[in-house]
Amino acid sequence: xxxxxxxxxxxxxxxxxxxxxxxxxxxxxxxxxxxxxxxxxxxxxxxxxxxxxxxxxxxxxxxxxxxxxxxxxxxxxxxxxxxxxxxxxxxxxxxxxxxxxxxxxx
Amino acid sequence: xxxxxxxxxxxxxxxxxxxxxxxxxxxxxxxxxxxxxxxxxxxxxxxxxxxxxxxxxxxxxxxxxxxxxxxxxxxxxxxxxxxxxxxxxxxxxxxxxxxxxxxxxxxxxxxxxxxxxxxxxxxxxxxxxxxxxxxxxxxxxxxxxxxxxxxxxxxxxxxxxxxxxxxxxxxxxxxxxxxxxxxxxxxxxxxxxxxxxxxxxxxxxxxxxxxxxxxxxxxxxxxxxxxxxxxxxxxxxxxxxxxxxxxxxxxxxxxxxxxxxxxxxxxxxxxxxxxxxxxxxxxxxxxxxxxxxxxxxxxxxxxxxxxxxxxxxxxxxxxxxxxxxxxxxxxxxxxxxxxxxxxxxxxxxxxxxxxxxxxxxxxxxxxxxxxxxxxxxxxxxxxx
Numbered sequence: 001x002x003x004x005x006x007x008x009x010x011x012x013x014x015x016x017x018x019x020x021x022x023x024x025x026x027x028x029x030x031x032x033x034x035x036x037x038x039x040x041x042x043x044x045x046x047x048x049x050x051x052x053x054x055x056x057x058x059x060x061x062x063x064x065x066x067x068x069x070x071x072x073x074x075x076x077x078x079x080x081x082x083x084x085x086x087x088x089x090x091x092x093x094x095x096x097x098x099x100x101x102x103x104x105x106x
Numbered sequence: 107x108x109x110x111x112x113x114x115x116x117x118x119x120x121x122x123x124x125x126x127x128x129x130x131x132x133x134x135x136x137x138x139x140x141x142x143x144x145x146x147x148x149x150x151x152x153x154x155x156x157x158x159x160x161x162x163x164x165x166x167x168x169x170x171x172x173x174x175x176x177x178x179x180x181x182x183x184x185x186x187x188x189x190x191x192x193x194x195x196x197x198x199x200x201x202x203x204x205x206x207x208x209x210x211x212x213x214x215x216x217x218x219x220x221x222x223x224x225x226x227x228x229x230x231x232x233x234x235x236x237x238x239x240x241x242x243x244x245x246x247x248x249x250x251x252x253x254x255x256x257x258x259x260x261x262x263x264x265x266x267x268x269x270x271x272x273x274x275x276x277x278x279x280x281x282x283x284x285x286x287x288x289x290x291x292x293x294x295x296x297x298x299x300x301x302x303x304x305x306x307x308x309x310x311x312x313x314x315x316x317x318x319x320x321x322x323x324x325x326x327x328x329x330x331x332x333x334x335x336x337x338x339x340x341x342x343x344x345x346x347x348x349x350x351x352x353x354x355x356x357x358x359x360x361x362x363x364x365x366x367x368x369x370x371x372x373x374x375x376x377x378x379x380x381x382x383x384x385x386x387x388x389x390x391x392x393x394x395x396x397x398x399x400x401x402x403x404x405x406x407x408x409x410x411x412x413x414x415x416x417x418x419x420x421x422x423x424x425x426x427x428x429x430x431x432x433x434x435x436x437x438x439x440x441x442x443x444x445x446x447x448x449x450x451x452x453x454x455x456x457x458x459x460x461x462x463x464x465x466x467x468x469x470x471x472x473x474x475x476x477x478x479x480x481x482x483x484x485x486x487x488x489x490x
Contacts, residue, residue: 053342053366078406080341080343080408099344100341100342100343101343101344102344102346103343103346103403103406103407104406105402105406106240106346106403
């Protein structure tokens with residue numbers, strides 16, 4: 001971790017926040033306070049966030065503003081979470097989504 | 107491309123009704139039929155509809171019209187020789203009764219439907235939940251279900267009719283607007299379009315929301331009006347809702363389409379009575395409330411988008427079929443009030459029979475335009 005993060009920016013300062021522990025497909029990972037789920041995954045070198053339900057092609061980090069659906073993942077058992085805009089929280093269980101998902105109570 | 111100088115019949119409107127009528131007439135051997143559409147095929151109510159097909163009606167006439175149409179759609183690909191698929195999925199309609207009064211009516215409806223051979227059944231809420239596990243049984247007192255109801259692809263169906271009609275010689279002109287109709291001695295003489303004049307003695311007004319404007323060109327007031335209806339769509343989900351779920355007093359229809367999206371719509375009498383196809387927040391708020399009450403699990407599904415189209419309404423929410431008094435040669439097939447798509451095969455059959463002076467497969471003589479002046483309205487309450 002660290003080598004994919006911007007540490008030196010001509011205009012913006014990136015304060016290194018507190019370490020946040022979470023898991024991705026069962027693997028323990030670390031993010032930083034202020035990360036979205038997808039930014040933490042990206043910093044950990046995870047480029048494939050899921051697979052398209054029909055074509056099964058890999059989906060990655062794309063629009064980064066919650067519009068494009070490329071980053072939909074299962075978070076704490078909830079499917080179709082837009083991980084590019086969802087803040088990372090301690091203990092989150094993040095999984096790749098392989099199908100269209102279902103609402104929480106189904 | 108200019109239009110032909112003359113035609114045996116000019117059909118105005120490239121929705122499913124106009125295309126189906128064109129095919130039906132051509133299939134009987136009628137030559138020189140021209141269909142005019144001011145935009146693209148299925149651009150009006152057809153292409154914006156909820157795509158549901160049902161036989162569960164309260165009025166016998168509607169049951170018969172729908173039954174005729176379902177029988178057609180079951181064999182639609184073969185009859186029309188369609189190389190693609192009209193996608194008729196008979197996944198059923200579950201209609202819920204919100205109160206005892208509605209449940210009593212539903213018992214009568216099922217009795218009538220069964221007497222006509224429509225295989226609907228009356229269910230308790232628990233039996234309904236076996237068909238739709240997501241439904242909250244405390245929200246309704248009874249339900250009816252018909253497995254032979256379902257949904258159909260409006261674009262493919264219109265395309266299937268149009269292609270079959272063209273193979274039989276029908277000339278379809280898109281982006282061709284009717285700008286005038288010449289009437290001489292109370293008889294149609296010609297139709298003026300943006301691509302030239304067509305001499306003809308027979309015109310079919312299947313213009314949906316624009317049927318009133320077409321009627322006005324002949325000096326006749328067709329008592330139809332447009333009303334905006336909105337639909338919204340969720341993100342695609344795994345298959346969780348098999349049949350269409352519908353409620354009249356709940357004012358909802360909701361269905362998961364094969365792609366996985368769940369589409370839902372309702373009626374709202376405060377909707378504008380004009381050609382606006384904008385979308386609004388009020389609809390989303392009310393729709394999501396009703397949906398979450400009846401199918402609570404859906405409350406966390408994300409809404410993806412909305413769209414709007416028009417119902418071509420009549421005072422009694424029933425179609426207008428038949429000739430126009432005072433204008434010989436003008437036949438009406440409009441005012442479908444939200445169920446024109448599902449009735450298209452019956453519409454095509456009946457309007458063709460009227461034009462050719464043949465006995466009617468289903469007696470719809472009381473659905474003539476004169477019923478509004480005579481005040482002999484034919485109400486159907488099973489509508490959303």
